Amino acid sequence: MDATDREREAMRRALSLALRGPRGVNPQVGAVLLSPDGTVLAEGWHRGAGTDHAEVDALGKLALGAARGATAVVTLEPCNHTGRTGPCAEALIAAGVVRVVYAVADPGEASSGGAARLRAAGVDVTGGVLADDGRALLDSWLTVQRLGRPHVTVKWAQSLDGRAAAADGTSQWITGPRAREDVHRRRADADAIVVGTGTVIADDPALTARRPDGALYDAQPMPVVVGRRTIPHDARVHRHPRPLMLHEGADLFGGDEDAATSLLAQLRDRGVHRVFVEGGPTLASAFLRAGLADQVLAYIAPTLLGGPVTAIGDLAVATIDEQLRLDVAAVERLGDDLLIVATPRQARGPEQEGTR
Structure with a gap:
């Protein structure tokens, strides 16, 4: 009927x-x-x-x-x-x-x-x-329910030659205001934003989602900091409107894929549905290497930096046949910058890893 x-x-x-x-x-x-x-x-x-x-x-x-x-x-x-x-x-x-x-x-x-x-x-x-x-x-x-874990978006900003910072580590700002505005809008759609301790120490990010006028969005992602280094007691992330989650477990940066899976399981159990991985290159690489990225956001600025600080680190790709292929879903112009939205072809959930 x-x-x-x-x-x-x-x-x-x-x-x-x-x-x-x-x-x-x-x-x-x-x-x-x-x-x-x-x-x-x-x-x-x-x-x-x-x-x-x-x-x-x-x-x-x-x-x-x-x-x-x-x-x-x-x-x-x-x-x-x-x-x-x-x-x-x-x-x-x-x-x-x-x-x-x-x-x-x-x-x-x-x-x-x-x-x-x-x-x-x-x-x-x-x-x-x-x-x-x-x-x-x-x-x-x-x-x-389908993945057995939260949906993961990995985001980075880079120069045209693939650098995330200058040789001295400075990175603010590679992209322009429209690209940064887009990032904040997407942060507001996430339940959690994840960065490494290195990013907190180097850039002191607030990890809030802000409107162009500086006002906070009503919805704010839970700040999550991953790593074993101690972050400064006066770091701006401590003033985030939501409580900070520190993940100090297994070495997510040393190739331990179980650490990334464990973090996502903890976030899932806290009711997190969408995770926004934002910093920095080592952390982004860890999720990509583990096959736990469902979406990639690459903001590309028409500038050249050279130097050693690449946007993505080691992906355990030893030969060209092992490259991590992505499908491009969209290319957007944001002022002078480009945003490429792509989907990795081999994202994994716990059911594919034998943990369910």
């Missing part, structure tokens, strides 16, 4: 309700319960890990038995497992719901199967309603 106009309207409402919940380890989900004549009985949304799922939140606003014969309109397929909360599919069945409409299927190995469980109990189920809108809402969460 196709969704009715009233059910599609309720789905649009459920999608807006979902945005009230936090983006994190659990998906943002909204739910609307409709009476047989299409009247809204109750609404709900998920408020974060350990709280009632959207369907149960909506059911909890009704008197016992008031949902019998109702239709549940949910942005994500009702779950079918017991975690911190019980299975939503069972809660809907117990409440007497006779029809369920959802936008996106649950991709989880443990949590999926809710639609099948509902059908087995005689509930009419229709999926894929406003699916594009549902996937747009859950894009970053779905990416984490």
Whole structure:
């Protein structure tokens, strides 16, 4: 049975309700319960890990038995497992719901199967309603489910001859204001920004996302500093509006690929969906070498620096046959600079590494 106009309207409402919940380890989900004549009985949304799922939140606003014969309109397929909360599919069945409409299927190995469980109990189920809108809402969460880790963007700025700094280490600024404005906009879209201790010591970055007038974006990435060197107590990163995460574990810079995987696992467990790796060449190279970069942003300025400070370091490419090929997704002109957006062809997730 196709969704009715009233059910599609309720789905649009459920999608807006979902945005009230936090983006994190659990998906943002909204739910609307409709009476047989299409009247809204109750609404709900998920408020974060350990709280009632959207369907149960909506059911909890009704008197016992008031949902019998109702239709549940949910942005994500009702779950079918017991975690911190019980299975939503069972809660809907117990409440007497006779029809369920959802936008996106649950991709989880443990949590999926809710639609099948509902059908087995005689509930009419229709999926894929406003699916594009549902996937747009859950894009970053779905990416984490697919990869088994956060999505990783590796960014660098370079001169035309591939240098990230002058011979004395100075690098501010290689690119112009429009390129830097673009970087800050992309920072605001990330959940975490990762740099090495060397970058903090050399450049003292704030690691905030700022508008052209210097004002902070409302959304700020969590600052993450990787390395074993001690950063200055008065470093600007300590004044970031979000708490600093220091990752002082295994040597991410010495070719230890497990260290990069471990860092991403820690960030995933903190609810991070999108990671922005920004500094410097050694750190960027570590993620590329480990096959853990999903997107590359290379800002190229029409200037020549020469010298030893290349934008990317050792990638363990011993021969031309081992080169790391990328697919170019876009080339943008930003003032005098160019931005190349590319996708490595062999990005890996934990399932490809045998860790799941």
